Amino acid sequence: MGESRKKSGWKLWAGIAALAGILCLSATMPAKAGTAINSIRLGSHPEYTRLVFDSTGDRPAKIEAPSAEGLTIRYGEVKAGNVLPKKYEARNSLVSAIALKNGSEIFISFRNPGAAVKTTVLQGSPPRAGHYRLILDFSSTPGSQAQQPAATPPRADGKEGEKSRKADPKGSRGAKSQNSAAVTPPASDGKTPSASDDAGAGPLFETADGYYSDHEQTMAQDGPQILEYYAAAVKAAPRHPNAPRAIFRSGMVSLALENPNKAEKFFQQVISDWPGNPLAFQCWVNLGKIFHQREAHIEAIEAFRSALRVSVPKSEKTEAVYNLGKEFSIVGAHKEAIESLNQCLTDDPGFYLKRPDLFKYLGESTFTLQQYDKSRDLLMRYLNLQKEYPDRDLVLAKVAEIFLHQGDQGLANRLYNYIQNHYPDSEGDYISKLRKAEIIEKRERGGPAGALVIYETLAGKKLPPALARLVSFKLASAEWKRGNSERSLELLEQALKNKMDANSQNEFKALRDKVALDFFKKSYADNNHSQVIQLYERYTPLIQSQQSQELEVQAAESYGTLKLFPSAVRIYERLLSGTKKKNEDWLLKTAQYCFQMGDMDKAAQYGRLIQSEALEPQKALLLGRICFRQEKYPDTIKTLSKLVLKQDATPAGMEPLVLYVKSQIELKKYDEAIPLAQKAVERLGEGDPEMRLQIGLLLNKCYQETKQPQKAIELMDSLLAIASSENQKDPLRYEMAKLYLGMGQKDKASEKLNELLQSTQSLWKVVAQQQLDSMQMARP
DSSP: OOHHHHHHHHHHHHTTTTOOSOOOTTTTSOOOSOEEEEEEEEEEOSSOEEEEEEEEEOOOSEEOOOOSSEEEEEOSOEEOTTSOSEEOOOTTOSEEEEEEETTTEEEEEESSSOOEEEEEEEEOSSOOTTEEEEEEEEEOOTTOOOOOOOOOOOOTTSOHHHHHHHHSSSTTTTSOOSSGGGOOOTTTTSOOOOOOSHHHHHHHHHHHHHHHHHTGGGHHHHHHHHHHHHHHHHHHOTTOTTHHHHHHHHHHHHHHTTOHHHHHHHHHHHHHHOTTSTHHHHHHHHHHHHHHHTTOHHHHHHHHHHHHHSOOOGGGSHHHHHHHHHHHHHHTOHHHHHHHHHHHHHHOTTHHHHOTHHHHHHHHHHHHTTOHHHHHHHHHHHHHHOTTOTTHHHHHHHHHHHHHHTTOHHHHHHHHHHHHHHSTTSHHHHHHHHHHHHHHHTOSSSHHHHHHHHHHHHHTSOOOHHHHHHHHHHHHHHHHHTTOHHHHHHHHHHHHTSOOOHHHHHHHHHHHHHHHHHHHHHHHHTTOHHHHHHHHHHSHHHHHHTTOHHHHHHHHHHHHHTTOHHHHHHHHHHHHHTOSSOOHHHHHHHHHHHHHTTOHHHHHHHHHTOOOSTTHHHHHHHHHHHHHHTTOHHHHHHHHHHHHHHTOOSHHHHHHHHHHHHHHHHTTOHHHHHHHHHHHHHHHTTSOHHHHHHHHHHHHHHHHHTTOHHHHHHHHHHHHHHOOSHHHHHHHHHHHHHHHHHTTOHHHHHHHHHHHHTOSOHHHHHHHHHHHHHHHHHOO
């Protein structure tokens, strides 16, 4: 048995497992002698065990209710040949043995106490006189034993099913089938029908059609069986004249079983294999309805258009024309919608009685085309057809909106109030409140704040998707206008995660882009560089699509400010690669950030490209820094010489001098370094104590190396006066103590060391004490 048949058979069996009672086959038919059991087949499945008795002759007289031990089948007389007794060792089988008793009974032993059973009788395969199959399905569900009257199997000529329907004129049509679950489709024992031509498969199609007719009103329950009947028939004769109908009906059954994907495949098969068949029209119509349910409206339009191209009587096409017009209205093709819907009324003037919402769709399309008087009349006509339409509140809200567009705000407000009073918490009520908020928002004093309250209230309601999107859009826009860009972006991004039509998505994206760019610029203006980077990384494609060098530079500078130098360099390099004439400010920034990230070679490469005279000082300082970092001290002196000669006393201007003096010290050119350092200290005066300390320490180094301890002491003393913290003062005191000690002035050295003992820093206290102890031990 194929895998699909296994699954389908189990579904059939599972649907009746809870029924009570045991099937009594042919209860009113007298038993006759002579039944031959030709073969017995057992199939053990995870959910059930199936026994198939391939038999010839009389049907069983009775099948007893199963006991805990097993099940008894009574015949007039049984001839079992060599097929009985049988034992089954498989542990997953619910049946352990089958035995013939008294020549007229077959007893089926259960492996475990108790089982539910379902029986089915089918014609033999291939069909021949007196040949039938008795099928028993067992399940291990104690207390839910089930057996129902089996459907009378059709004769080989397919007429017996019709006879049974005539015998019961009411049949099971329009009511739940009492025996539907007890019928298993042909070939359920695993054998494929062997009919080699269409005529041989005729009974299979007749059987399936008969079962379909009997259970057309109960397809939600009996659909799986119908599908299996039709599948068996089509498999036996794929090109049979009845095959298109079988496949089409399989699609209709799949719709009843709420499986539109499967239904779509059946309808497509009919269209593909029999495009000229009248059933292709209904297939296209049903495909259009499936696409409509999926909100795939463009596909629905194509389906209904295709249906109208199939050759069928004009009277049958009105429904398809109506559906086409409806889809046009939904997608916004309003001229086409009006044309199609009016065509319905031309072809059948009374069609609106069948589809009153034709007027509604006409009203909505004429509204969009600003034909307000016509729209109002159509919508009112729709409302007057029936007083209790479920969407009455929505249509009234649309009429109120027409009054707004016609400038009658008072009448619109009265209608909105009517909707809110008579249809509270309806979609029309929410739309009324939304429109009122829009009116309030236009007021100069307190309008935006009042509207925002309404939008927030509506956002907390459980709204239909389309209305929820509109409220979210309004709320996001209001938040942006009041300066809360972050909240606005949050709302917009959340909305964009939900499914929406292309037009709505474009509107949300357009607003989201405006808010994001505005927020980016404002964050940079507020020096909120962290926020700038977050927005840049989140909306990089958007910002780059603006082709705005200013926005890119702002992002780069924010990265640089936060010392994220590699990211800043990447942006500047991309900007430089996109311009023919190199922007020298960008070259300088790129070089400086490369230096900051430690890439000296790349920093020097970009720095040398700078040709602007105005940028020459920055270029020289940068290259001097690079040379000094690379310990190329002669090159540092050469690069910075022009800047040093200017003797600029500003902190930025002092950096070249500091690097210059440090390079001379590294080259042991102390005598050349001293005059420059002295002039720098003099020019700084009382300004910038930090720079004075830095240059003073360099000068102190030069004095000590040139054996001028007294000048060094005087310099240290002046520096001590401007030092602002213990961290600065303690090293100066220690240097002075060493200088005094070197000059033999031990008392002054002890004085400075004792000052160090008062330091709050334990390291210097330890150093001072050690030096004092050493001096004490050195005394004679």
